[in-house]
Amino acid sequence: MTTKQKAIKIYEQLKKLYPDSECTLYHDGDPWKLLVMARLSAQCTDARVNIVSKTLFEEIPDVYAMAEAPQERVEELVKSCGLYRTKAKSLREMSQQLIDNFDGKVPDDYDSLMSLSGVGSKIANLILGDVFGKGGIVADTHCIRITNRLGLVKSTNQTIVERTLSPIVPKEVQSDFCHMIVDFGRDVCTARNPRCHECPMKENKLCKGN
Ligand code: SF4
Missing domain, CATH: 1.10.340.30 (Hypothetical protein; domain 2)
Known part of the structure; x- marks a missing residue:
């Protein structure tokens, strides 16, 4: 499986977990x-x-x-x-x-x-x-930690994470992907004590666990 294929599978798993994920800053579309x-x-x-x-x-x-x-x-x-x-x-x-x-x-x-x-x-x-639906990788702390754990990225440098994920996560879902990663990082793949035993990424052989 290529990294791009893996990224898409991860996206599909995240979508099942967080079908309504959105930006947690309430900005009224302004x-x-x-x-x-x-x-x-x-x-x-x-x-x-x-x-x-x-x-x-x-x-x-x-x-x-x-x-x-x-x-x-x-x-x-x-x-x-x-x-x-x-x-x-x-x-x-x-x-x-x-x-x-x-x-x-x-x-x-x-x-x-x-x-x-x-x-x-x-x-x-x-x-x-x-805002503009043009895609964009928001490499925040959750994104950096989790994409490293999932083996999509091998760096904690924000710019490298952005550049690595940008070509492997389809543009039209990049925004969605990053919002879901934040939700996932808050309740499953937390910084400390991630809940690997109940994680669908592990169950679907997309991550070995931490
Ligand atoms: S298996 Fe563990 S480390 Fe891997 S994504 Fe799931 S919670 Fe995170």
């Missing part, structure tokens, strides 16, 4: 909101980001309001997400860049997204996949 929430999620839980964003978007509902918002006020609003000074600064800068360079809209190509303040490949791929 690309700018997802961009903001993804930036806030660095070293913070999605649950915390969802709580903080609710209040944030009530007061600062769009790209124009964010670009004009005082730094101190944004800091206060995002404080509980951690790294709040840096995050507030990049949210304001990124919003101003969107207004100056992209007519206030979130661009739909990788290089333009990567030109925005605070945006790295993880966020760019999340936006490309979830």
